[in-house]
Amino acid sequence: MSSGRPEPDQPLYTISVAAELASIPARTIRLYERHGLLTPQRTEGGTRRYSDNDIARLRRAAELAENGVNLTGIRHVLDLQDENTRLRESRTSDGG
Template sequence: MSSGRPEPDQPLYTISVAAELAGISARTLRLYERHGLLTPQRTEGGTRRYSDNDIARLRRVAELVASGVNLAGIRHVLDLQDENTRLRGSQPAEGE
């Protein structure tokens, strides 16, 4: 049975909507892309599309920027968080 909610990785939002949802400008969003902080999916015509997971990642980036972390540091933090998530997903829970 479908909950009617899109999958968190489903690309739904244009750059302007994604920027608004994340509380940043489209220009800043493009800067974050250039620094490898996220990679949106693209339509056949090349239009960027962002998912709910992308929006959450953008909000995390904004939090780190606000706390004084530079973009290189943010990339490192996000890479470590991604690796941690990947490792937790591949390991059985305690007691299994």
């Protein structure tokens, strides 16, 4: 049964909409992408599409940047958070 809400990983938003939702400029999103902070899905025509999870990641990256963390540090923090989430999910699915 569907709740009518999209899956958090479903690519829905163009870069301009993602920028508005994350409250950061599109050029910052492109910079984050170049530095490996996120990899949006692309349409067959090459248009970037961002998911709700991507928007949350953009917001977290922007928050870290505002607190003085450089791009390399941001990537490490986000990678550690992703790993922590994966570990929690695998522990939950294992009945842990």
